[in-house]
Amino acid sequence: MRRRDFIKVGGAGLAGAAALGGATGNWYGLYGSPIPDPATDGTVVPSFCELCFWKCGIRAHVKDGRVTKIQGNPADPLSGGMLCPRGAGGTGLLYDPDRLKRPLLRKGARGAQTFEEVSWDTALDAVASNFRRIIDQHGPHALGLFSHGFGASWFTHLFRALGSPNLAAPSYAQCRGPRDVGFQLTFGSPVGSPEATDVANTRCLVLIGSHLGENMHNTQVQDFAAAIRNDADIIVVDPRFSVAASKARHWLPIRPGSDLALLLAWMNVLIAAEKYDRAYIEQYAYGFEQLKAHVAPYTPEWAFPRTGIEPQVIRATAELMAGARPAALVHPGRHVTWYGNDTQRTRAIAILNALLGSWGRRGGFFMPAQAEVPGYTCSLPHVAEPVTADRPDPSVYPLADEVLAQGLCQATIPGGLGTPRVRGWMVYGSNLLSTLPNQKETQAAIQALDFLVSVDVLPMEIVGWSDVVLPEATYLERWDDLNHPAWRTPFVSVRQPVVPALYDSKPGWWIAKELGNRLGVGDHFPWADGEAYVKVRAESAGVDFERLKREGSVALAGGPRYFEDGAVPEFGTDSGKIELYSQTLAQHGFEPLPTWHDDDVEDPPAGYYRLLTGRAPSHTFGRTTNNRLLSQVHAENEVWVNAQVAQQWGLAHGERVYLQNQDGVRSSFSAPVKVTSRIRPDAVFLVHGYGHRARELRFAHGRGIDDTELITRYRTDPIMGGTGMNVNFVTFLRAADVDGAGATPGAHAALAVTAEVRA
Template sequence: MNRKQVFIICGMCSVRCPIIAEVENGEICFLQGNPHVPAMKGGLCPRGAAGTALINDFERPHFPLIRDGERGQGKWRKVGWDEAFDYTAQQLKIISDRYGVRSLSFSDRGGPFQDLHKAFIKGLGSPNYTNHDASCARNVEHACLSVTGLGRKEVVYDLKNARQVVLQFRNIFEAVNVQEVNNLLDAMEKGCKLTVIDIRANISATKAHRFFMIRPGTDYAFNLAVIHELLANNLYDETYAGFWIKDLDSLESLVKPYTPEWAETETGISATALRQFVRDLSEAKPAVIWHPGWMMARYRHSFYVCRSIYIINALLGSFGAKGGLPFANKPAQVGRTGLRALADLYPPPAEKRADGAGWKYPHLSAGPGLAHLLYQAMDTDDPYPVKAYIAYRHDPLMGFPDPERLKQIFAKLDLLVSVTFSWSDTAWFSDVLLPLSPYLERESIIACKNGLKPYFFVRKRVVDPRSDTKADWEIIGGLSKRMGLKALSFDDIRDIWNYQLAGT
C-alpha cells in the first residue's frame, strides 16, 4: 500500500479550513482537520468531510461545452479545451473591438485567491472585477469603513480570550468555521458569557447564557438602546473614548430618546433585561466581542444595524484589545515581505467602474464594487455597455433576488461564460462552460492570511483530475495566451509561486 498525507486547504466553503487528505493508490480515503493548527483540533465540519463527493459527482461538468441552442435550453456541444479557449477569446476580442475593453467583466466568490482573476481582467484593460459580496457582507464592510476607516477583515475576533460574546446576525454553532467554534467553546469553559440576539431559537441560542428572542426587524432599536445605556450611565470606556472616538456628544444626542423602555415597546425585550445586559458588557470590557454578523443585508436599515454594532464595540474599547477585536497584522507589520501581487503586473485601467463604486458612489469601496449595480449597467448601458461576463464559481441567478429579471438582463450580453465545478442556474444559462477541477484535484496560487500572526498558505493538488477539467490558473493561462497577456500565460503553477514569493 502507498498511503500518503497531503496538507491542503478545504474548498467546501469560504472559511477554507486547513485540512489533511489521506491518499492511497491514487484515491482519497480520508479527510480531517489539520492537527498542527491548534484550534482545528483535528476536526472537520460535515461539509468539509464530504469533500470527496465533489469528485465523485457524476453529474458535474466533465468537459468544456459551448451552447448549441437558446440560452437556458440545455443544448450543448462538447468541445476540447483548445476550441473552448479559442472561441471564448475570439468573442472577447470581438466585443472589445466593438464596445471597448471596458465592456468586459469578471466576478468570482472573492476570498484569498482572487488576485489571479483581478490580474486577468485588469490585464485586459477593464475595471469591472466584482464578487458575490454584494449579496453577503458588503454592508458589514461599508459599516466598518464608515465607523473606523478599516475594512471588516482588518480586525480579528479574539474569541478564545473574550469574556463576553454577542451574536446578532451570526450563528457560530450552526456555521462551518471549525476554529471559531472551538475557540468560543474554549472561552466559555473559562467563563466567557454568550448572548444571542435572534428571531429564532437556533443552536447558538441553546448554548447561550442569555437569549433575546427579538421581534423581526427591530435589531436597530435594541442596539440604539444599548448605546443609550452605555452613554447615559457612563458604562462605556471613557479613557478609550477620549483618545479615539470623535463626536461622542453628537452620538449621545442622537440616542437620547431611545431608552430601554422605548426599545421594549419595539423589540419585546424587557427594559430590565436590557439594562442588566449592558452592565454585564461594561464589566467585561474591553474583552467583549459583539460580532457584526455575516450577510447583513436583511432589512432596509441593516447597514445602520451593523454600524451600531461597531459603535458599541468602540464604546467598550474592544478595538485593539485582547479578547476583543485586535487589529490584523500584515506581513510588513511583523517584519516580513508580503507576496508579490499578480494584479500589479498591469497598470490600473483608465476607465471608471460600470457599477459606479468609488466615483458615482464615492462612499462605496471600489475594490470589488457591487455586483447588482454592475448588472444594472448591463441592463441600461449606463454609464456604458457591458457585454461580456465571466462568472467564476459564482451563481448570481441563485444568489440574487428575482432570477427571472436577472435572466432578462443576462440575455442582453453578447457572451456569458461560467467557470464552475458543478452545474448551477448561471452555468445552465451560459454560452460557454469551462469546467473547473474540484478543489481536491487542483492547486491554487499562494495566498496570505492577515491576523495576529499572518501567514502564507497554498492549496496543492491531492489527486489528478479524473475528468477533462482544469485548475483556475490553467484556465486563466489558456485564455491569457490567446488574449496576448504574456505575463499571465503560465504553463506551470510553480512559475506562479516563484513569482509570488520573489523577495519574501
C-alpha cells in the same frame, strides 16, 4: 429537459477520452508533495480547503490514487488540526458523479441547456474570439467578471490585464459589504476575513443574527466552544432560537428588522449609567458628545415597543457587557445584507464596541498581522478606476469600495444604467441565479448578453445559461495562489494538487493563462505553471518552498496582538481616531450617527411571514448541496414554522408546503414543515442553497425550497449599494393541494387564512 439534451457527446476522440473516465493523466506536471502515510500504506498531502471561504489547512490521505480521508492540518493556524463537517466531506465534491467533465458549447437557445462537448482548443478559441469582438467594438469596460472563491484570482488578473475594471464578487453587496464599510468608517479598518474577533478570550459575546455553530467558520466555532468552556456570558439576538441561542444566558427574540433600535438603546444605557470605557473613549474616539446627545432619547422604554425586548432585559444585558469590558465582543456578523439600512446598523455595532473599549483589546478584536508576500502578485498594479459599469454615476452609493454585482447585472440590461453597457460576462464559481436577488432581473441581464462563459466544477443553474462552459479542476486537484490572510500570527499556506485532475477538467491558472495568450495579454502570465508561480511567491516571503509543500502551512514571526501588549493603535479615519461621529458620512449627506426611523421596518401583511434564511453546519449553501456525503446529514431544507402558527393553519410537522411570496411568486418545489417553538410567530426560516432547478445536479435537483426564488424584492443600502433581502414575506400552499392541482405556478390559491391568523 432530459439528461441527453444536456450533453451530446462530440467526436470520436472525445468519446475515447470519455471512456478513460477518471484515468486521464496529469498533463500539467507533478502534483502535490506526498508524504508516506504508514497508517494506510498510502500518502498524505497537505493543502487547504475550499468548501467555504475560511481556507482551513487540510491533510488529504491518498491511497491507490484516491483520496480516502481529509483531516485538519495541525500546523495550520486556521484549522488547528480540526475541520468542520464540510471540510471533512470534500471527497464528496471530488468524486461527485455530476461534475462537469469536458468543455461544453451551447447549441440552441440560451437557457435551453443544450450543449455539445468540444475540445479545450475549440472552447478557449470561442471565448477569446467573443471577448476580442466585444473589446474591439465596445472597449474592455463592456466585459464583466462575477466570481466567488479563492481560485478567482487567476481570472481577476486576466480581466485587469484586458483592461476591464468590472470585477464583482456577490460576497460584497449580497453579504459582508455593509459590515466592512461600517467598520471602516468607524475604526478606519474593515473587520477582515477571517474576522479578527477574539472569541476565545471574550468574557461576554453578543451575537446579533449571527449563527455560530450553524455558520461553521471553523476557527470561530472552536473559539466559541472555548468561550462556552470558559463560562463567558453569551447574548444572542435573533428571531429564531438558534444553536448559538441554546448556549446563551440571554436569548432576545427580537422583532425582525429592529436591531438598530436595540443597539441604540444599549448605547443609551452604557452612556447614561457611565458604564462605557471612558479612558478609552477619551484617548481614541472622536465625536463622543454628539453621540451622547444623539442616543439620549433612545431609552430602553423607547426601544421596547419597537423591538419587543423588555426594558429590564435591555438594561441587564448592557450591564453584562459593561461588566466584561474590554473583553466584551459585539460580533460584527458576516451575512449582513438584511434591510437596506445595513451600513448604519453595522456602524452601530462598531460604535457599541468602541464604547466597550473592545477594538484592539484581548477578548474583543485582536490586531491581525499578515505575511509580506511581494513576489508575483496575481493582480496587476492597481490603477484607480473612477468609473465602473455598476456605478456610472460615482455619487450613487458613494462609499462602495468594491464593484456591485447587482449593479453590473443592471448595467447589462439595455437602458438599465445607461451606456456603455456590459455585453460579455465570465462567471467563476458563482451561481448567480441563487446569489443575486430578483431572479427575473438576473435572467433579463443574461438574455441581453452577447456572450457568457462559466468556469465551474458543477453544472449549477448559471451553467445552463452559458454559451461556453469550462470545467475547472476541484481544489484537491490544482495549484492556486498562496494564502496569507491577516490573522493572529502571520502565516502562509499552500494549495497544491492532492490527486491528478479527473476527466478533462483543468486548473484555473491554466485556463486563465491560455485565454491570456489567445487574447494578446500572455506577457502578463510569465509563470510556466501554477507551481512555478507559487514557488516565487513563497520564496519572496522568505519561506522554503519544499518545506511549505511538505507542511502545508508555515507560521512566521508576528508582533503583539493587543493594545495592552504594545500593538500600536492606528485608525485610518479622517480624524485619525475612532469616529463615533462620522465626518465622511456627513460630507456625503448621510446621517453621521446611526438613526432610527420607524418606517425602516415593515410588518408582514396578514397571513404572511417574514422570510429569514441561514445555514446548516454541513453545507455551504448551494456549493455543497449536491455533495452526497454531506447530504447524508442534511439532504433538504425545512420550513421552520412557529407552533402556534402551524396550529392556526392546521399544518402538521413534516407536511410538505410550497411557499408563495407577496408578489405571487411560488417556490418551484416544496419542503417539509418543521413545527417549532424556536421561532417567532411573524417569521419563517429556511436554510439557503436548496431547491435546485438544474437537472444535471442529479442529487440536489428538486430537494427543498430555493429562497432566492422568493426574494423578488430587495432594499438597497444608499451608502454602499448592498441589497437588503430580509424584506420579503411568504405564505403557505399545501403541497397536497398544489401537486394535486397540476402544479402550475400561480394557479393555486393560498390556504385559507383563518381569522385567528389575520388577528
